[in-house]
Amino acid sequence: MVGHLLPTLHDIQKAARRLNGFAVKTPLFPSFALSERLGARVFIKPENLQRVGAFKFRGAYNRLCQLSDTEKSLGVVAFSSGNHAQGVAAAAKILGLKATIVMPSDAPKIKRDNTLSYGAEVIEYDRKTENREEISQKIARERGSILVPSFEDFDIICGQGTAGLEVIEQGQEIGVHFDHFFCPIGGGGLISGCGTAIKTLSPKTEIFGVEPENFDDVKRSLAQGERLNNDNQSDSICDALLTPLCGSMTFAIMQKYVDDVLVVRDQEALYAVKYAYESLKLVVEPGGAAALAALLAGKMDVTGKTICILLSGGNIDQEVFKKALTTSYC
Amino acid sequence: MVGHLLPTLHDIQKAARRLNGFAVKTPLFPSFALSERLGARVFIKPENLQRVGAFKFRGAYNRLCQLSDTEKSLGVVAFSSGNHAQGVAAAAKILGLKATIVMPSDAPKIKRDNTLSYGAEVIEYDRKTENREEISQKIARERGSILVPSFEDFDIICGQGTAGLEVIEQGQEIGVHFDHFFCPIGGGGLISGCGTAIKTLSPKTEIFGVEPENFDDVKRSLAQGERLNNDNQSDSICDALLTPLCGSMTFAIMQKYVDDVLVVRDQEALYAVKYAYESLKLVVEPGGAAALAALLAGKMDVTGKTICILLSGGNIDQEVFKKALTTSYC
Numbered sequence: 001m002v003g004h005l006l007p008t009l010h011d012i013q014k015a016a017r018r019l020n021g022f023a024v025k026t027p028l029f030p031s032f033a034l035s036e037r038l039g040a041r042v043f044i045k046p047e048n049l050q051r052v053g054a055f056k057f058r059g060a061y062n063r064l065c066q067l068s069d070t071e072k073s074l075g076v077v078a079f080s081s082g083n084h085a086q087g088v089a090a091a092a093k094i095l096g097l098k099a100t101i102v103m104p105s106d107a108p109k110i111k112r113d114n115t116l117s118y119g120a121e122v123i124e125y126d127r128k129t130e131n132r133e134e135i136s137q138k139i140a141r142e143r144g145s146i147l148v149p150s151f152e153d154f155d156i157i158c159g160q161g162t163a164g165l166e167v168i169e170q171g172q173e174i175g176v177h178f179d180h181f182f183c184p185i186g187g188g189g190l191i192s193g194c195g196t197a198i199k200t201l202s203p204k205t206e207i208f209g210v211e212p213e214n215f216d217d218v219k220r221s222l223a224q225g226e227r228l229n230n231d232n233q234s235d236s237i238c239d240a241l242l243t244p245l246c247g248s249m250t251f252a253i254m255q256k257y258v259d260d261v262l263v264v265r266d267q268e269a270l271y272a273v274k275y276a277y278e279s280l281k282l283v284v285e286p287g288g289a290a291a292l293a294a295l296l297a298g299k300m301d302v303t304g305k306t307i308c309i310l311l312s313g314g315n316i317d318q319e320v321f322k323k324a325l326t327t328s329y330c
Numbered sequence: 331m332v333g334h335l336l337p338t339l340h341d342i343q344k345a346a347r348r349l350n351g352f353a354v355k356t357p358l359f360p361s362f363a364l365s366e367r368l369g370a371r372v373f374i375k376p377e378n379l380q381r382v383g384a385f386k387f388r389g390a391y392n393r394l395c396q397l398s399d400t401e402k403s404l405g406v407v408a409f410s411s412g413n414h415a416q417g418v419a420a421a422a423k424i425l426g427l428k429a430t431i432v433m434p435s436d437a438p439k440i441k442r443d444n445t446l447s448y449g450a451e452v453i454e455y456d457r458k459t460e461n462r463e464e465i466s467q468k469i470a471r472e473r474g475s476i477l478v479p480s481f482e483d484f485d486i487i488c489g490q491g492t493a494g495l496e497v498i499e500q501g502q503e504i505g506v507h508f509d510h511f512f513c514p515i516g517g518g519g520l521i522s523g524c525g526t527a528i529k530t531l532s533p534k535t536e537i538f539g540v541e542p543e544n545f546d547d548v549k550r551s552l553a554q555g556e557r558l559n560n561d562n563q564s565d566s567i568c569d570a571l572l573t574p575l576c577g578s579m580t581f582a583i584m585q586k587y588v589d590d591v592l593v594v595r596d597q598e599a600l601y602a603v604k605y606a607y608e609s610l611k612l613v614v615e616p617g618g619a620a621a622l623a624a625l626l627a628g629k630m631d632v633t634g635k636t637i638c639i640l641l642s643g644g645n646i647d648q649e650v651f652k653k654a655l656t657t658s659y660c
Contacts, residue, residue, distance in 0.1 A: 027357030048611040281378040281613040281644035314611035
C-alpha cells in the first residue's frame, strides 16, 4: 500500500514524551508460573494496568493533546466498542474538552459506565444493522468536531506504539532480548505501533498478532495481500477486537512488520482470563487476553524462547468474569 | 527489646542480591484512579505479582538458599496459613530440598493446592485448638529438619525487606519521594523488613501498618510497650494476617520504625478486593488488600500526600472473590 506516511520510531518516541506523566509506563515483569508452563522465558506487558484499564489511552491522549485550541473548543467524536471510548473520554477530560462517543448497544456495561464517568456523552448504535462510521461522521459534521479514529490515524498508532517502545527499553534495562512479541489485533493500531518500535530497535524480534475466530480478517488479508472484511453478523466474546476491517494504514504497517497471526476461540480466550486471575493475579478481558490464550492453547511452540505477551485490557463485566472462572482447560 | 541483632539496610541489600533472578522485582506504578479518589499521589507495590502470588517467597528463598548442604539434605519444616507455606515450598523446590508444611485446616484451598503443587508435604492442624509451633517443632525434632519461621527470623525479615528497598529505589528512578508507606501486618515480618529499608534510605517517610479487626495485637502492643496476644478464637476474612502474637524481634523493629497502625473490618477488606478488581485490574486477597482497605475506608487523611500502598498477596479462593465482588461501598 503506497500513499501513507507511516510512523517511524522517532514519531513514537515523540509520542512517548507527550504521554510522560499522563499515561502509566506499565511495567514489564516475568511470570515464573507461565515460563514453567510454556517452557519459555515469559514476560508480561500488562496494559490492563494502563490508565482506563487498556492501552487505548496512549493513542487517544497523543491525538487529542495535539489539537489546536479551536479544535479543542469544538470537542471530539469517536466510535468504539469501549476501550477507545474510555481512552478518548479520559484524555478529553484531562484536556478540558467535550467528547461524544458512539458505542454499540451491546458494549460491556463497565466500558459504557466508565466512559460516562469521564464526562463523555454516549450515543448507542446497533452493531449488526448500523454503520458506526456514518453515524459518527454525521455527528462530527453537525458539530464541527474532530472525529478521532480508533486505529486508522498516524498519531493514534504512534501513541499505541509507545507500549512497544517501553517493552524494548524495559527489556534492555534488565538485559533481556525478545525472540517473540505477541499482541492482540482488532483494527491493528496497537500491533502497528508496537511493531514499528520493536522491529526498528530489535529487527530480529518476531511479531505475532492474535485475532478471535470469525474476526481473523488480518490473517486472511495478509495471506491475500489485500484487505478483506469480517462478516459483521458474527459474534465473539472478545468484544475489544470486533473490527469489521483493518485500516489501510495499519494494513500497510502490518504487511511490513507482522510475522504471523494466530487465531483463538472464545473458550480459549475465557480460559486465558481464568489463568490470568489464578496465576498472574491480573484482571484481563477476553480480547485483552487473546495473545495469552493463543500460547496457553498451544497455537505456537515457544519452547526455549524469550517472549513478551502484551495483555491489552482489563475492562470485563462481572458476569463474563464469573463465567470465565468456571471455564475448564480447553 | 534488647538482645536481638536487628537487620540493617546492608543485610537487606545482601538479601536482594540473593533473590536476584529468583524473585520477581515487582513493579511500582501509579494509579490515577486511586489518586483521584484519595486526593493523593498514589503508587502501588503489587506483591500479589510476586512468585507464588505473595511477598513471602522473598523471605523464604533468602532463608533457604543459605542453608548448608547437610541442612538441605534434612529438609525444612514450616507452619503457615498459606502464603509462607507456598513461599517455602517454592523455594525448597528450586533448591531441591524437601519441605513439610503445617497448615490450618481452614486455610484457603488455593493456598493448600499451590503448596502441594510445589511438591511439599502438607500436615493439617486445627487453628482453634492446636498449637502450630508445637506441632512443627515436634516434626522438626523427629526429622532433624530446620524449622523455618514465618516472620521471627533475621533472614526472613531481610528477604521481606527487599520489597521496601525496591519501593525506595524504584521511587528514586522516577524522582518520587514517599510521604507515607502503607502495608498489612500479620506477624510483622514484612513491615519490619520494609520499615528498616525505607526508614534508613528515607527517614522522613512515615510507615503505617494495617491489621484486621480482632487481630490488632501490634496496635495494642505498640501502645502498651509490650507484646500482647490476640484472642485466637476470633475470625477474620484476612486469613493471611491471623497471627496470635508478633515476634519479639519484629516487635523491637516495629517499635523503632512503625509510626502508627490502622485497623480494618472484614467488609472494608472485601470492598478493597472489589476495588482492586475494578479499578486496579489486580487480583488481591482480603489480607493482602488491608492497607488499600484502610485508605478506601478513610481511616487516615492522605490529601496532598505522595503515598505507596503495598498489596501483599493475591491468593484468594473463588468463593471469597465472588463474595467480594458483590460487596457494596462500606
